[in-house]
Amino acid sequence: MYGAILGDMIGAPYEFDRGGKTKDFPLFTKESQFTDDTVMTIAVADALMKQAPGAPEDAVREELVSAMHRWGKKYPDAGYGGNFGRWLRSESREPYGSYGNGSAMRASAAGWLYGTMAETRKIARLTAEVTHNHPEGIKGAEATAAAIFLARTGCGKQEIREYIIREFGYDLSRTCDEIRPAYRHVESCQKTVPEAITAFLEGTDFEDAIRTAVSLGGDCDTLTCIAGSMAEAFYGVPEELTEACRKRLPQDMLEVLDRFETVRLPRVS
Helix, strand or coil: CHHHHHHHHHHHHHHHHCCCCCCCCCCCCCCCCCCHHHHHHHHHHHHHHCCCCCCCHHHHHHHHHHHHHHHHHHCCCCCCCHHHHHHHHCCCCCCCCCCECHHHHCCHHHHCCCCCHHHHHHHHHHHHHCCCCCHHHHHHHHHHHHHHHHHHCCCCHHHHHHHHHHHHCCCCCCCHHHHHHHCCCCCECCCCHHHHHHHHHHCCCHHHHHHHHHHCCCCHHHHHHHHHHHHHHHHCCCHHHHHHHHCCCCHHHHHHHHHHHHHCCCCCC
16 A cells, blocks of 8 residues: 555645646655545555455445544545545435545555455445445546556556456556646546556656656646556555655554555565
8 A cells, every 4th residue: 555655645745737747856845745545545444454355245335434434534634525525524424426536546455455356346346336436436446456456466567458448448548748738637537547547557667657647747646646556566665665655654544554564465576
């Protein structure tokens, strides 16, 4: 999950095109802090680790909803979107048909905890549909987790690209140079996940993937969170960036991260 959280932290100061759409920027500033993307990534991981593989879907859903509400109340000012913020504050726990990119940014744990693609995609679907039960919201979460699964199990980028196009129908034909000039702040899966995947595919190492994602602009904390989650699975995360991440997280999140590192399945290099 370090890749997702670092993407969130590094991208946050440059959201709304504040980074000038360039790869040349300081990785960390005083504004490099976690947002709702990290809180919900932690919440989903916390929930999934409490349910054994093969647990009933209803039990997984209930754990996910409880964890999201619990972590949301711990960090109520993390920058949640309007609809999701209202859901967190509501007594109702029903999904609300969203296709926002929040379903994809919080799905990274599903890519690491399961031994098959079928189980990975099923759990990613569950993590989305408790709130984002629009087909595009579900697709974004599944595509993100699937790319992580493929990357961590040793698949090459061309194989990952072909799988995503075949299974999810995303258009990955544009380069980042083609995307960047007209790209603006859009919070849908449809306008975030393909761009995040493209940034990951073009990156030459973990840091370059992060910089490439930020350079696209728009909702770049979430976009870079998604791209970073894939880049971690493919490249791993440099130790110095892991330490920089940990210094910016509270103890309760570090405890979840440490537990996750002990139970997640290994990355095939």
